[in-house]
Amino acid sequence: MIEPSHPPAQVPTRDSAIRLEGVRVRFDEHEVLKGVDLEVKKGEFIAIIGPSGGGKSTLLRVIAGLQKAQGSVSVVGQPAMVFQDYRLLPWRTVEGNIRLPIELTGRGKVETYLGMRKVKHLYPHQLSGGMKARVAIARALAQDAEVLLMDEPFAALDALVRERFNLELKSLHARTGKTIVFVTHSIREAVYLADRVVVLKDGRIDTVLDTSGEGRLTAFTDGLEALLRERLGIADSTLVEPPPQPLRPPWEVFGVLGLAGLLLLSWTWLSARIPLFFPSPWAVWQAAVQNAPQLAHGALATLEVAALGVLCALLVGTPIGYLMGRSRTVERLLSPFIVALQAIPTVIVAPLLVIWFGFSLEAKLITTTLISIFPVMVSTMVGVREVDRIYREVFQTIGASPWGVFTKLEVPGALPVVLGGLRLTVSLALIGAVVADFTFQGEGLGAFANTERLSFRYASAFAAVGVNVALGIALYGLVTLLEYWVLRYRRR
Ligand SMILES: Nc1ncnc2c1ncn2[C@@H]1O[C@H](COP(=O)(O)OP(=O)(O)OP(=O)(O)O)[C@@H](O)[C@H]1O
Known part of the structure; x- marks a missing residue:
């Protein structure tokens, strides 16, 4: 206030x-x-x-x-x-x-x-x-x-x-x-x-x-x-109205495609040297086509847990991050616990969750949230703190209420940093969902990849990893699109 x-x-x-x-x-x-x-x-x-x-x-x-x-x-x-x-x-x-x-x-x-x-x-x-x-x-x-x-x-x-x-x-x-x-x-x-x-x-x-x-x-x-x-x-x-800015040529897209091509070539070259345990891109593709229904089902199950995990991370992480951003005392009080929480190896704790909660959705969500909440808290804290004092003075001279300051200054002011943190959160939530799947024998990509790996069907296990990577890129792209729309005022 x-x-x-x-x-x-x-x-x-x-x-x-x-x-x-x-x-x-x-x-x-x-x-x-x-x-x-x-x-x-x-x-x-x-x-x-x-x-x-x-x-x-x-x-x-x-x-x-x-x-x-x-x-x-x-x-x-x-x-x-x-x-x-x-x-x-x-x-x-x-x-x-x-x-x-x-x-x-x-x-x-x-x-x-x-x-x-x-x-x-x-x-x-x-x-x-x-x-x-x-x-x-x-x-x-x-x-x-x-x-x-x-x-x-x-x-x-x-x-x-x-x-x-x-x-x-x-x-x-x-x-x-x-x-x-x-x-x-x-x-x-x-x-x-x-x-x-x-x-x-x-x-x-x-x-x-x-x-x-x-x-x-x-x-x-x-x-x-x-x-x-x-x-x-x-x-x-x-x-005088400023002239419109010319559109930038999409060089970045060509760069990304070139790099992806280079990676694919290196993969092919490597798999020719370790054929038994390292399937080629073509073998993985064939396995993906053969297992398409299972992979689609697994992707949906993983996506569901990851999305719910992101939601939980936002619901719990943003209020904590906001309070830490507003008050140095709260930050000093909570940060040792948050850093300690981040250092807990979730893969070790997850099996314990099975004992406490059984093979339930709650246990999966706790695992996913634990893995993905850190960037939400830190980015919200930094975002709120970065809202410049000079803008707070504008609101003070206008006589804004605390609610007005929150909705019209702190939320839009912190949003660029929070969205930056969200990119990391969605990727971590996906990893969390796979770890949860691995541990809790779910129906997602983690469980599928594990079963295939144990049966020495490496190509299908790689296909599951590939689908997970594609999901990660898609989620990252979605957040970037959201960022692009929210931060349209920054476009030149
Ligand atoms: N928050 C502050 N903390 C410490 N010193 C300050 C602070 N604000 C202003 N001062 C000091 O008070 C003095 C007067 O500053 P002020 O900005 O009121 O002067 P001014 O007459 O408006 O100067 P100018 O014409 O250069 O803008 C300066 O020496 C400045 O360094």
């Missing part, structure tokens, strides 16, 4: 949106804010400028509730925030990102798409810097908060685009009447946009200048600059 970082804000006076009194922030020995007093009126546009490291971002984070501080902080409602690095969720489209606050809180509305409606189906990696800025601002506006905090949102944009954004932001402020606190390094931008410019130096407010009325459009429309702008054109480069 995301904890609020400073005590609940007091309600500011009637016409003030933000009131800071004696705000101090210290990181170890370094006092970054040394007693900041500031009152921002409702509807006011404040720009904060100052030298690098002067505490501008820290002050904004204090107002947003992301940074603990001493002193008194009062804000009307939870402010919306536009971060310098935009922090768009990579698995959501433009529209999905803009609508996030509405989905999480059930409040707010899409105020504006800021010209991004035509590309609302694109994912963040398909956008230019300017387009990302538009989406980040539109998302903050959709939150419909009284206060909008902007931390150098245009820093990464080129000068022309930046000026266009300045114009748009100014008219947006006039239209919405929001209270805006805007951090920038550009004096010109600050003077053009803000009603008051605050100079923050060495953790203290150095100067507050009334600049209302200074933001004349003439600065952009008069003189040589205006002439150059006219020559360059006023087309907005931030709205």
Whole structure:
């Protein structure tokens, strides 16, 4: 759960949106804010400028509730925030990102798409810097908060685009009447946009200048600059849709086929040297055709146990992995047992299971789950831990509930790593199903291969192994397809 970082804000006076009194922030020995007093009126546009490291971002984070501080902080409602690095969720489209606050809180509305409606189906990696800025601002506006905090949102944009954004932001402020606190390094931008410019130096407010009325459009429309702008054109480069990516030729497929051919040749060569115990590919193929009904029956039985094993591994492994990912204490508590469990040789334990549970499905599932659960737990733990803190802060500024954070951040954020682990899990579950079959005299491929081996019919035993390998490849392919679909936002 995301904890609020400073005590609940007091309600500011009637016409003030933000009131800071004696705000101090210290990181170890370094006092970054040394007693900041500031009152921002409702509807006011404040720009904060100052030298690098002067505490501008820290002050904004204090107002947003992301940074603990001493002193008194009062804000009307939870402010919306536009971060310098935009922090768009990579698995959501433009529209999905803009609508996030509405989905999480059930409040707010899409105020504006800021010209991004035509590309609302694109994912963040398909956008230019300017387009990302538009989406980040539109998302903050959709939150419909009284206060909008902007931390150098245009820093990464080129000068022309930046000026266009300045114009748009100014008219947006006039239209919405929001209270805006805007951090920038550009004096010109600050003077053009803000009603008051605050100079923050060495953790203290150095100067507050009334600049209302200074933001004349003439600065952009008069003189040589205006002439150059006219020559360059006023087309907005931030709205250009990126060109479609060309399809890659399927070289990988040829590579795989070539390698498979090489393996087959080596197999033929080897089997000619050990003919009695190492059947040739052709002999295995003939045995497979002769035993097709038994092999099909065995494959289905093995598949059933493997699939149920994967299901059990997911049902038991993901909650444990999630708890370990969220809490270092839980991880420290459980990891010795999990590592010990992984080190238990299942082939030795499995015969004991026969004594405890008999030749039952439960015993088979326990064996399969024991063999395949480890990657599920570890990948879920790593996946949950890898969900970047920067995205958690976005959810915190939106005021998301723990359930919202779980469903819209942790699950999609951890999914790429969990799916990577699932590839390993399905292969291990198949091995588990064969081991279980071997031990519990089932009807699957393991039992068939064992019977054939004991009767010296090596070709049919190899055929069973071959079918199991084919099943492994098919299951792996299925997970890869699922991954391809789930991670479609990453495709370029
Ligand atoms: N979480 C943190 N832990 C330790 N020190 C921090 C932390 N966050 C910020 N600082 C330090 O606090 C100081 C002020 O940082 P801050 O980002 O607020 O400055 P800034 O004025 O926004 O700088 P810039 O203009 O370069 O973005 C810096 O010296 C920075 O190293």
